[in-house]
Amino acid sequence: MAGKVIVTGLGPGDPAQVPEAVLKALAGADKIYLRTAHHPAVAALEVRGLKWETFDSFYEEAADFEELYQRIASFLLTAVAKTDKKLAYAVPGHPLVAERSVALLLEKAPAAGVDLEIIPAMSCLDALYATLKIDPALGLTVADALTFTVAGLDPARGLILTQVYNRRVAGEIKLDLMTVYPDEYPVTVVRGAGLPDGERVATVPLYTIDRLEWLDHLTSLYLAPYPEGRDRTLAGLEAIMARLRSPEGCPWDREQTHITLKRYLVEETYEVLEAIDAGDMNKLCEELGDLLLQVVFHARLAEEEGDFTLADCLEGICAKMRRRHPHVFGQAVLNTAGEVLARWDQIKATERREKGEEAPSVLSVPRGLPALLKALKVQEQAARVGFDWPRIEEVWTKVEEELDELKKAVAGAGVEEQAAEMGDLLFSLVNLARWLQIEPEAALQATVAKFARRFNYIEKAALKGGRDIEDLSLAEMDALWEEAKKIRPS
Template sequence: MGITITGLGPGNFKHITLETWELLTGNNPVLLRTAKHPCVETLKARGVPFTSFDYLYDQAGDFAGLYQEIAAAVIEKAKQGQDIVYVVPGSPLVAEKTVELISLQAKAAGIELTIVPAMSFLEVLYTRLGIDPITGVTIVDAADLALLPPDLATGLIVTQVYSRQVASDAKLTLMDYYGDEYQVTVVRHLGLPEEQIINTMLFELDRLNGIDHLTSVYVPPRPVSTKVFSLDPVVDVMARLRSPGGCVWDIEQTHLSLRRYIVEEVYEVLEAIELADGVKLCEELGDLLLQIVFHARVAEESGGFTMQDVIDSVTEKMIRRHPHVFGGITVRDAAEVVVNWEKIKKREKAGEREKVLDGVPIGLPALMTAYKLQSKAAKVGFDWQEIGPVWDKVAEELAELKEAAALPAAERCLRMEDELGDVLFAIVNLARFMGIDAEIALNHTNNKFRRRFDHIETSLKQQNKRWEDVNLADLDGLWEEAKKKEVKS
């Protein structure tokens, strides 16, 4: 007993190979997976006897169960002791699930199996569309599109697009990969007189007429960027550092112990931006990224989340909060973008933030915290309408600080601290009205002070002078010199 499997080719009778024809006209029973194939009428006309499994299609609940039934029936026929010929549409080893199942079951049952090559629709498709498969092509059943890798770089051939519903499901999946208006090619009845090759956009895929069991879709490869990057190297390094036998210090770290480092890296990034130093900015962004990878690794080890979860989460958020780019919303200007962003954010956080000032992180620098508190209060109307009263408030708080400084020593200290805080809070409010981030502004001034003071110190060393050798007027002169140097640069 044995099973020989072959194929009827892509459609036209002339595509049946001579070897297949000899099998079809031999003495062994011929079993067709389906008689719904363009050349079957020719087989009938030439007196080729066969039976088909079309009766199973009508009662099948799904294709997975159907293919299992067909494979089981073929194996059962073979077990009766006669050699049989099982024939599929196209080629036996191109998108044929029953052949895969029969191969497994025949081996388990000790049945001899022979697979005869046949022409598939792919050869016709390659020729019609001018595709050389050596450049890379991925072939997938429409039912398995969800299994495609997100970074697929090859062209894609989607088979078994046999109905408008299947085309609709395929369209929705593919639009997530390629976008709504990506150009694809729909091929129908390749190699037959009624052959059709239609170029269309993805969103129109299920609107085409005549979609049937001889329909496939070709999706050309996406343009490849000149440089592909991956987070894998730094993720792998961190995994190695945290693994047994890795770095003792890295292994001991927790989310809490790492807090200070991520803050430090943020400020070093800001410094690089202030200096307009591209090389330094690249390095500092790498250090900041390392901290993010570090936290993700710590979380992954405890079953919390992974680096991929971090990337997926922020990607989904950006798409969700930019409906004017990824959806059908239209905006007039950047101000409306901000308004939409806040509305979407408010919906997302519904139930999490019950009070107006909820959502301001506790660990932020004080100036940044003041800015965020004022901004949140302003959203509900607790704010001045113009900048004039803000200037008055700054003057008022400065006057109160002067008054506190004049108090007796016993009560002066606490009052001055309190009033100085009010002055700073008012200054932050003034900066907000001017569209300036007070935290960044002060950081800019800190860096400026550092540069000018470094100039003074370097100048003294060049003159072989010590700090005690010069007076304040001398130092002030060097300070002015540093300012002029900055202006020139």
């Protein structure tokens, strides 16, 4: 039968604050392990004459903190599985507060058949609350600096980051926080909270926190609530939309439906594409925000009707991306983009079968797609199942064939047949673009933009000469066109 692991806390640092219950439990254990001996509270164990081993050597050997904590948990579970004795594992602070190694023990112990007992102690947070004079019940986010990310952060709540081990960790945290908080935002840095002789507190601008030379494993950061920062989060946009749709909000926004918003979704999408084509990153940033507003707007309407929420949308797409990327989030091995696309289609088909949906045609595409994009998509889908020309030479031949047929139709057929032949020619040109790995929509958009730019040059030249463009002869316009080509060939 496996033994038992007694997990205890040592408090925030002051040896006098190590609970008597913890000291008695350690004294009664057959063997004591400390996550680290580099902690002021260890002095309380020395006074009692207790002996221990530490995992400090693991810190030097592990590639990162996750590997370190995994090794500690595995070591303890393996050690106790071989004996019926009681092992004690002592960690700084409270064992269930910001202590990854204990979380791993709790996760793995049942499968290993190991019994765990938790003996609490005062956490570093309790000491921090006293030092900072804050009430966590008013709203506070607490996170481990080693695993922290601003994703999902609500800056309107106070933020405490523990275990800011060194300047490198502080530097990484700083860059992440500066995407939400101003560079100059005040950060209270606390080292050794609650230590009678070792506590140190400084409030510095966010951008300077990694310049402090006294950061160590006893260091935490505190950022006061920053309500304005919600405007940099998805939650902030959701709150604005909720206000707009409320009885006290905007009459226009309250009147909108999924149907009335369709045109704006299309318009914003095209404005995003326009910004991409222009290579204007400032404009792209703005237009992506406008497009995101449409997503949040539709989600808000659905939430009001009880259909779904934005959180449902996020959960669904996150699950889908993990499911359809087994080579990233699973054990599958896919080495090429082609293999990824093939697996994507397989997974998509499986999902449809599991939902009881009828298998769509291979050429199933959204009806609202622009014609060029729709043509490209159906050709790609047909090619995936082997319906494609074997060589590009045959694609060229098909283009020439369709061009000849269009010429014949123009020479002697009606308008409907001419339109049909024009469609065939365009379709074959899209196929040629696919073979050449050219995005036909983008290529045509670029050509239209080039034409408009050169024609605009002619208009400006006419106005500069005191004439209207309609007064220019074709020869004059051709000459100006050639000038425009020389100024900007492409």
